[in-house]
Every structure is written in C-alpha cells, then in structure tokens.
Amino acid sequence: MDERKPIRSHRELEVYQLAFEAAMKIFDVTKTFPIEERFSLTDQIRRSSRSVCANLAEAWRKRRYEKSFVNKLNDAEAEAAETQTWLEFAVKCGYLKRESGAELFKIYDGVLGKLVNMIAKPEPWLMIRKAR
Numbered sequence: 357m358d359e360r361k362p363i364r365s366h367r368e369l370e371v372y373q374l375a376f377e378a379a380m381k382i383f384d385v386t387k388t389f390p391i392e393e394r395f396s397l398t399d400q401i402r403r404s405s406r407s408v409c410a411n412l413a414e415a416w417r418k419r420r421y422e423k424s425f426v427n428k429l430n431d432a433e434a435e436a437a438e439t440q441t442w443l444e445f446a447v448k449c450g451y452l453k454r455e456s457g458a459e460l461f462k463i464y465d466g467v468l469g470k471l472v473n474m475i476a477k478p479e480p481w482l483m484i485r486k487a488r
Contacts, residue, residue, distance in 0.1 A: 366416035371470040372409060375436070378463045379405035382439070385460075389451045397451070401442035407435040408467065420483045426475055433471045440464050 366372050382405045389398045415428035440461055447457035474481060 366413045369412065369416070371467055371474070372412045374463060374470070375405070375408040375412065375432075375467050378439075378460060378467065379409060381460060381463075382443075385452060385456060386446075389446070393451065397442060397445060397449070401439060401446065404435045404438040404442060408432050408439065411435060419478075419481055422478055422482055425482065426478050429471055429475045429478070433468060433475065436464050436467045436471065 363369060379402075382401055386398045386402060411428050411432035415425050415432065418424035418428055443452065443457050443461050443464070446452035447454055
C-alpha cells in the first residue's frame with residue numbers, strides 16, 4: 357500500500373525542486389560571466405532555467421485538462437533542453453568550468469527524464485482521472 361501524502365502544490369514535485377535548485381545555481385554561476393554577455397548568454401540561460409519552473413507551475417494548475425497539462429510539460433521540457441544548450445555555450449566560451457557545466461547538464465538530464473515520464477503517463481497527476 358502506498359502511504360505517500362498527496363502532492364498539493366507544484367513546489368512539492370521533485371522535478372520542480374530539482375529545476376528550481378538548478379536555476380538558482382545557474383543564477384549564481386552567471387554572476388561571473390562577462391559584462392558583454394549580460395544581454396545575451398546570461399539573460400538567456402537564466403530565463404530558460406527559470407522558465408522550466410514557471411511552466412511546471414502552470415502545468416500543475418492546468419491538470420484538470422490532460423492536453424493543457426501535457427502541453428505545459430512539453431514547454432518545460434523544451435526550456436530544460438534549451439538550458440542545456442546554453443550551458444554548452446557557457447563551457448565552450450570559457451565562462452563556466454567544464455565540471456560545473458557537466459554537473460548542471462546532468463541535473464537537467466534528470467529533469468528531462470522526469471518530465472518525459474510525466475508526459476508519457478500524465479494520468480496520476482491529473483485532477484480528473486479517466487474511467488477505465
């Protein structure tokens with residue numbers, strides 16, 4: 357028997373917590389990026405990393421409707437993949453140490469895996485479950 361408490365907020369989702377912590381790490385490491393990157397790479401990577409969390413919050417509120425829920429999860433997935441791309445650029449440009457970039461990239465691999473699983477099997481997360 358499953359004794360887990362029901363999740364009441366998007367903040368309780370493990371995928372949200374992982375994405376939020378990663379976004380905060382990205383915020384910290386991007387403080388050292390060159391000033392000329394402020395309106396390009398720095399803003400882009402911060403925006404996409406935060407957008408993963410924002411899309412998860414929106415998805416959570418749209419879970420009455422499977423298609424809307426999955427659509428927002430797809431948006432979160434796309435933003436997580438975009439963040440990985442910006443991480444690659446940051447490492448290649450020498451703004452981020454390879455080890456730090458690899459660590460963050462791996463966290464986003466985990467985020468992506470969890471999102472893909474939720475997209476593939478959204479039923480447990482929906483407010484209104486389909487009749488079998």
